[in-house]
Amino acid sequence: MKIGFIGLGKMGTPMAQNLIAAGHKVTAYNRTRAKAETLKGAQVAESPAEAGRGAEVVFTMLPDDPALEEVVFGEQGLLKGMNKDAVHVSSSTISVALSRRLDDAHREHGQRYLAAPVLGRPEAAAAAKLFVLAAGADEVMDRCASLLDVLGQEVITIGEKPEQANVAKLSCNFLIASLIEAVGEAVALARKHGIDPKDFIELLTSTIFNAPAYKTYGGFIAEEKYEPAGFPLRLGAKDMRLAIQAAEGVQMPMPLASLLRDHALAGMANGIGDLDWSALAKVAARNAGLE
C-alpha cells in the first residue's frame, strides 16, 4: 500500500521501518529532515502535505498536540495534501479534544480519520510487539487492519468514536504513572525501615504484582536507574494534564491524576524532567528526606 508516515522519533522510526519491511511503499516526513533520511527504503517528503499526497493511509506519530496541529492544519499540512477518502491514522498520544477536532476536520475535507495510539516502549515498537488501541468507523478500521497488524502483537478495538482510543491510551498512561507513584512511595517507606529496595521489588513481583509494568518500573526504581529515559517525566506530566482535561471535558475530577501531575511538576521544577518518568520515585524519595 502507498503510505505516508510523519514523525520519526524513538517510536515513529521503528514503526515506519516495520511498515516498509512488510512491503509497503512509505513516504516519510520529519521536521528535522535528517531523521527521515535514516529510514531505509523510504522516500523523503518536504512537507506533511507532500507525505500525504497520493497515500491511501497516512500515519502520524508526534510528541504532542501542537506538533500534530501544525502537521495537520499548517500551511503545508495534511488536510491540504491528503486525497479524498484517504485515512489519517493518528498514533500520537494527544488530547481527546484534538482527536475530536481532527475527526471533524478530515470529514469536512472528505477524508477519514482513525485514532490508533499504541502501548509500549521503543524496544516493543522495534520488535512489533506494541499493543494498538484503535477506534473509529468500522469501515475505516477494516481498511487499516492489515497495517495495524504489522505494528503490534495485538490490535484492540475500543469503539466507533476515535477519541475513545485516546481516552483508553491516556488511562493506560495514568495507570502506569499511578503504579510508579505507589511503588515510589512504598520503596521510600521500605528504605527508611532498612529494607533493601531490590528485595522489596522482588517480593512484589513474585507475588501479587506479577505484571510486566511492575517489573519494568519497579526495577528502575529499585536501582535508581532513570536514564536513558524511555519516556521522559515531562511527557508524563503532559499526559497527566491530558487525562485531567479529558476528565474536565466530561465534568469529573481525577484526584490521583492531579497528585501525579503535581509531583511530576515538582520534579521538573527541580531539574529532573528529562529523566524517565519512573523518576516520580525520586520526588517521593526527596519528600522522605532520602536525597
Place this chain on the structure above:
Amino acid sequence: MKIGFIGLGKMGTPMAQNLIAAGHKVTAYNRTRAKAETLKGAQVAESPAEAGRGAEVVFTMLPDDPALEEVVFGEQGLLKGMNKDAVHVSSSTISVALSRRLDDAHREHGQRYLAAPVLGRPEAAAAAKLFVLAAGADEVMDRCASLLDVLGQEVITIGEKPEQANVAKLSCNFLIASLIEAVGEAVALARKHGIDPKDFIELLTSTIFNAPAYKTYGGFIAEEKYEPAGFPLRLGAKDMRLAIQAAEGVQMPMPLASLLRDHALAGMANGIGDLDWSALAKVAARNAGLE
C-alpha cells in the same frame, strides 16, 4: 508440634485448619467461643493464656491493634500464658509500632516473637496458597519454617527486625488500594466517554496489566460487584492509617496513602464501609456524578 491459635475469623480459620491437617496439635481461642468450636480436630481454650500454655508456637490472626493488644497484654493474655522460649507468630496486619512493642515485651518475658503477616484472600488461605512475609531473628525463623510452609505457597523473608514484615505487608495493601483507586478513576473516565467498563478491564489485563491483582479488582469494579466483601473498605481505611503512621514514624509523607484514606473515609461516611475495598471505585464514580 503443640500449637496455639488465636483468632478464628475468615483468615484464621482456614489457616488453623491447615495446621491441624498437617498433623499439629492445635489449641484454639476465639473471643466468640462458638467459632473456635467449629474448628475440627482442635481443643478449645478459655483464654489466650490457656491457648498459649505449653505451646511451642502460638499464632495470632486478629483484625486490628486493639484486639491483639487485648490478647497479648490482657489479664489472661499471652504474655502470662506462654512458656519461656516459646514463639508468638503474629500474622495480623498491625501497626509497626505495636509489632516493635510486642518484640520488646516478649523478649522481656523470655519469649520470642516473629511477625508473619500474609498476602491473600480467604480462598487463598483455604487452599494454602498464601504468601507469608516473615521477619525476625534467624534462629526463631528456623524454628517456625515448617509451620509457615504449611500456610502458604511461599515464605518470603524480609529481614531480622519483625516490624519490617509489617512494613512490607502494609506496603502491599497500600499498593493494592492504589491500583483500586487508579482503576476506579480510569473506569469512571471510560464510562463517561461511552466505553464499556468490562471491555476496558479486558484491555488492561490482556496487555500491560496482566497481573492477578488487576484481574481480581478490575473485575469487581467493572461489574460493580462489591459484595461479599473479601476485605471491607473500613479495614482498608485502617491499613492506610497504619501505613501513614509507619511513614510518620520514620518522618516522611505518603501523599497517595493520604488520598486513599480520605476517599475510604468519604465512602464510610456515606455508608459503604462494609463493602469490599474495591468500592473505592464507587467513591470515584460518585465524584464523577455516576451514582
Place this chain on the structure above:
Amino acid sequence: MKIGFIGLGKMGTPMAQNLIAAGHKVTAYNRTRAKAETLKGAQVAESPAEAGRGAEVVFTMLPDDPALEEVVFGEQGLLKGMNKDAVHVSSSTISVALSRRLDDAHREHGQRYLAAPVLGRPEAAAAAKLFVLAAGADEVMDRCASLLDVLGQEVITIGEKPEQANVAKLSCNFLIASLIEAVGEAVALARKHGIDPKDFIELLTSTIFNAPAYKTYGGFIAEEKYEPAGFPLRLGAKDMRLAIQAAEGVQMPMPLASLLRDHALAGMANGIGDLDWSALAKVAARNAGLE
C-alpha cells in the same frame, strides 16, 4: 473621555454605569444586545470593532478566555476597530497566557494594552468599592489612572508586565477558594461534633480571622445559603484551572489549587455548579456524610 465598554454582565454593567456617571462618553457592546440597551446614557455598538472605533480607552469585562478572544481576534474584533495608540483595558479574569498574547497582538497593531482585573463582588462594583489590580507600561497606566479611580476604592499597581496583574488576580481567587475549602472542612468537623456552625463562624471571625472574606463566605457556609450565586462554582473551577495553568507555565505545582479544582469538579458533576462557589463547603459536607 471617549470610552468603549464590552461585556455587560453582573460586573461590567455597574462598572460601565460608574464611568458614565463620572462624565465619560461610553459606547457599549454586548453579545446579547438587550443588555447593552439597559445601560443608561450609553450608545450601543453593533460589534466590538464599532465599540472600539474612535475610543481612547476600551474596557472589556468578559467571563472567560474564549469570550475575550472572540471579542478581540474575531472578524469584527477590537484589533480591527481600535485606533492607533488607543488602550485596551482588560478587567476580565483570564489566563496569563492570553494576557501575554493580547499584549503582543495590540503592540503589533500599534495599540496599547493594560491588564486591570478587579477584586470584589457585584455589590462592590455598584458602590465603586472594587480594588483594581493593574499592570502594564507606566505611560499607559498614567493615561488610564483617572478611569480606574472611578471604578474602585483603590488602584494597586502590580508591575510593568500586564500578565502580572492576572497572576495577582488568580492568586486572590485561589486564596478565597482556599479559605472556603478550609472553612468548609472545619464546619463539617464542627457539625459532626455537635457545634453550631453559626457559633463556630462567629468564633472565627471575632478572633484571628477577623477579615471580610471570612465573614462573607463563613456566613454563607454557616447558613448553607448558596444562592444567589455572586460567583458560581463553575467559574471558580475555571479560575483554579487558570491558576494551575499559570503555575505550569513557570513549571511549578500548586497542589492546593489541584485539590480545590477537583472538589469543584465533583460538585459540578453532582449538579451544584451554578451555586455560589462557597458551595465547595457542600462537597466537604457530602464527603462527611452530612448531605
Place this chain on the structure above:
Amino acid sequence: MKIGFIGLGKMGTPMAQNLIAAGHKVTAYNRTRAKAETLKGAQVAESPAEAGRGAEVVFTMLPDDPALEEVVFGEQGLLKGMNKDAVHVSSSTISVALSRRLDDAHREHGQRYLAAPVLGRPEAAAAAKLFVLAAGADEVMDRCASLLDVLGQEVITIGEKPEQANVAKLSCNFLIASLIEAVGEAVALARKHGIDPKDFIELLTSTIFNAPAYKTYGGFIAEEKYEPAGFPLRLGAKDMRLAIQAAEGVQMPMPLASLLRDHALAGMANGIGDLDWSALAKVAARNAGLE
C-alpha cells in the same frame, strides 16, 4: 484562689505569671525544675500530684498528648493529687480522644474537668490578649470564669462537652495552616512571575485579606523569616494529625488537612521541623524549584 500550674513553656510561663499578678496563689510544676523556679512569686512543686494538692483549680499547658497523659495518669499524677471537686483546666492543644478520656477519668475520681485551649502566640499570652476557647459543664465554667478572664482578652464558650473546645482549637490551627499553605503557594507563583513577595502580601492584606493572621504569617513568608519559631512546624504537623484523628473519630475525611500534614512531614524530613510553621511556604517554594 489556690491554683496549681503545670507546664512552664513559652505559653505556660506568661499565663502563670498573669495569674500570680492577679493575686492568685500559684504552685507550679515543670518537668525541668529550673523553669518552674524562674516563675516569680510561685511555689515550686516536686510532682504534678503535689501541684494539685489543695488547689481549687489546676491548669495544665503541655506540648502534646503523652506529656499530659504522664502528668495526669502517672505515678505522681494529678488524678492522685487533686482534691475532690477541684477542677483541672486543660489549656494544651491535645487530641479530642484524650480530652474525652480526661473528662471521664476526673469524673470517676470525683474531680472536674474543663477544656480551655487558647488562641495566640507567646506575645499575646504575655499581654493577656489570648482568646480562650472553653467547654465544659456550666457550673464548672462559672467557677473558673474569673481565672480565664485573667488569661485573655475574651473567653468564648463552645459547648458543654469539653472535647468541643479541643475540636474548635484544632480547627483554628487547621485554618491557620491552610492559610499558610495557600499564601505559600501563591507567593511562589508570584515570585516565579517576577512579582515582589512583599508587594504581594501588602496587596492581599490591604484588600480582602485584611486580618491579623494574614499579616503575621504573610509577613514571615514574604521575608522568609522562619526563626524564631513562635510555633514550630513539627508541632503544626502534630496538630494536623490531631485534626485528622478528630475527623476519623466522627468518620469523615479532611483532605486539606491531609495535604498540610504531608507537606509538613516533607519539611521535617528535609530538616526544617524546628522552624516556624509558616515554613510550610518553604516546602511550596522548594516544590517550585525556588530553593
